[in-house]
Amino acid sequence: MDHVYGRLFLGGDWVEPVTTSTITVVSAGTEAPIGQVPEAAPGDVDTAVAAARRAFDDPRGWASWEPAARAAAMHRLADEIDSRRTEFVRRVSLQNGMPVSIGTQTEGVYPAKLLRYYADLISTQPVEHTRRSMVSGNTLVRREPLGVVAAIVPWNFPQSLLSFKLAPALASGCTVVVKPAPETVLDSFLLAEAVEAAGLPAGVVNIVTGGREIGSYLVIHPGVDKVAFTGSEAAGRSIAQRCGELLRPVTLELGGKSAGIVLDDVDIAAVARDWFGAFLLNQGQTCYISTRILAPAGRYDEIVDAVTSMAARLRIGDPLDPKTLIGPLVSARQRDRVEDYIAKGIAEGGRVTTGGKRPEHLSRGWYVEPTVFADLGNDATVAREEIFGPVLTVIRYRDEDDAVRLANDSTYGLGGTVWTSDPTRGLDIARRVRTGSFGVNGFTLDPGAPFGGVKASGLGRELGPEGLSAYQQLKSIYLPA
Structure with a gap:
C-alpha cells in the first residue's frame, strides 16, 4: 500500500489514536488496497473537540485574530494546497474513481480558490457597524464566529465539499473538526500536512476518521457549536433531528433529483x-x-x-x-x-x-x-x-x-x-x-453565489457571502445617546 498513516492530526500534532483499529482504503478502479489510516474512537473525537475548543476560547486565539491576520494564514494554506494539487487529484481519483479530467477542474481548484475568496472577503467585510436606534441612541451590530464547527463531508467531491465548509469557517474565526467519509480519507491526511506546513495554530483544524458512529458522536458532542454536513437525505434528517433537540445551528446539503x-x-x-x-x-x-x-x-x-x-x-x-x-x-x-x-x-x-x-x-x-x-x-x-x-x-x-x-x-x-x-x-x-x-x-x-437546496435537498446555503454568514452570529450592543 502506498499511503499508510499511523497517527491522527489532532491539536496541531500527529497523535497516537486511542485504539489500533484501522481503515483500509481500496481503489475503486482496481479493487486493490491503496492505503491505511487509523480509525478514530470516541476518545479521539473528544481530543479533537477539546483542541478545537481551546483554540477558539483562547483570548489570543484564532477567533480573536484580526481579519487581516486570518486572511494571511488562509492564503498560506491555499499556497500549500496548491503545491500539492496534483497529489490531491490523484488520491481522490484512486479512492472514489473520479476521472482526473474532472478532478483537475474540481478537487484541484476549489479548495485553494475558496480559501482565497473568503480570505479576501473578510478583509473587506466590517466586523461591526453602528445603526441609529429606532427608540433612542445607537446600536452596534457585530459579526462574531459561532465557535467549534463539525464539518462532515462525503466521498464524491471530498476536498471541494470540505472547502465549502472549511474556508468560510476559518474566515469567520471558527475552529473545525473534520470528519471525512471512510471511502476517501487519504486526501484528508494530505490536507493535514498542508495545514501543518501553513503554520495554522494548534487546534484550528483537526481531522477524525470513521463511519456513521463517529459522525453521530461528533454531531452531538457538547463541545461542538455548529454542524455542517453534506450527504444523504436519510443521514441529514437524522442530523437535523439531533441538532434541533440541541438547538445547534446546522447546514445541510443533501440529495437531488x-x-x-x-x-x-x-x-x-x-x-x-x-x-x-x-x-x-x-x-x-x-x-x-x-x-x-x-x-x-x-x-x-x-x-x-x-x-x-x-x-x-x-x-x-x-x-x-x-x-x-x-x-x-x-x-x-x-x-x-x-x-x-x-x-x-x-x-x-x-x-x-x-x-x-x-x-x-x-x-x-x-x-x-x-x-x-x-x-x-x-x-x-x-x-x-x-x-x-x-x-x-x-x-x-x-x-x-x-x-x-x-x-x-x-x-x-x-x-x-x-x-x-x-x-x-x-x-x-x-x-x-x-x-x-x-x-x-x-x-x-x-463559488461567489449561494448554493443549497429546498425541500428534502437541505437547509441553509453554502458559498458566496451567504456561506460566510452561516458561520457567524450577530450581536447587538445598545449605546445610549
Whole structure:
C-alpha cells in the first residue's frame, strides 16, 4: 500500500489514536488496497473537540485574530494546497474513481480558490457597524464566529465539499473538526500536512476518521457549536433531528433529483456538448446534476436519440487516464445499488436505449455503463429516487406548464437546467422551478453565489457571502445617546 498513516492530526500534532483499529482504503478502479489510516474512537473525537475548543476560547486565539491576520494564514494554506494539487487529484481519483479530467477542474481548484475568496472577503467585510436606534441612541451590530464547527463531508467531491465548509469557517474565526467519509480519507491526511506546513495554530483544524458512529458522536458532542454536513437525505434528517433537540445551528446539503428541461425550440447540436457536465458528471455521483430529462412530446424520440448518443460515446476506463470521462463507482455497494435501480427501471417498463450493464472490457473496478431509460413517466422509481450513478430517465411533457409541473413534482429541489434557443424563455422557466440553483443552457457552480437546496435537498446555503454568514452570529450592543 502506498499511503499508510499511523497517527491522527489532532491539536496541531500527529497523535497516537486511542485504539489500533484501522481503515483500509481500496481503489475503486482496481479493487486493490491503496492505503491505511487509523480509525478514530470516541476518545479521539473528544481530543479533537477539546483542541478545537481551546483554540477558539483562547483570548489570543484564532477567533480573536484580526481579519487581516486570518486572511494571511488562509492564503498560506491555499499556497500549500496548491503545491500539492496534483497529489490531491490523484488520491481522490484512486479512492472514489473520479476521472482526473474532472478532478483537475474540481478537487484541484476549489479548495485553494475558496480559501482565497473568503480570505479576501473578510478583509473587506466590517466586523461591526453602528445603526441609529429606532427608540433612542445607537446600536452596534457585530459579526462574531459561532465557535467549534463539525464539518462532515462525503466521498464524491471530498476536498471541494470540505472547502465549502472549511474556508468560510476559518474566515469567520471558527475552529473545525473534520470528519471525512471512510471511502476517501487519504486526501484528508494530505490536507493535514498542508495545514501543518501553513503554520495554522494548534487546534484550528483537526481531522477524525470513521463511519456513521463517529459522525453521530461528533454531531452531538457538547463541545461542538455548529454542524455542517453534506450527504444523504436519510443521514441529514437524522442530523437535523439531533441538532434541533440541541438547538445547534446546522447546514445541510443533501440529495437531488433535478430536472433538465429541453424546450421544443432547442438546437440540439448547439447544446449537447454541455450535457455530459450537466447530466453525468463524476459517473452521476454529483448531487445537483439533472438526471430527469424532460422532453417535449413532439421531439421526444429525437431527444432520446441525442441523449443516448451522448451517453454512449463517453469513454469509460481508468480514472487516472486524462481521456477518461466515466470512471468506476466509489464502491461495490454503490455499484450494487445502481444496478438494483436499473433492474427496477426495466421491471417498471422502461426501455434501455444504451448501457444498463458492466463494461465488458473492464474486469476489475466497480464500473457501470452510462444508462438511459426511455418510455417511463415521472412516477417511475428511477425518476423519483436519487440513484447517484450514471442513470438518466427521459420523460415526456405536453407543454411548458407541464414541464414546470413535472420539474417541481419531486421531493427534492437542489439543481436543474433548461435547454433552449431563447435564453429569455429559459430564464422564465428557471424562475418557475422550485430549486436552490438552476442553469440556462448549462450549469456551473459559482463559488461567489449561494448554493443549497429546498425541500428534502437541505437547509441553509453554502458559498458566496451567504456561506460566510452561516458561520457567524450577530450581536447587538445598545449605546445610549
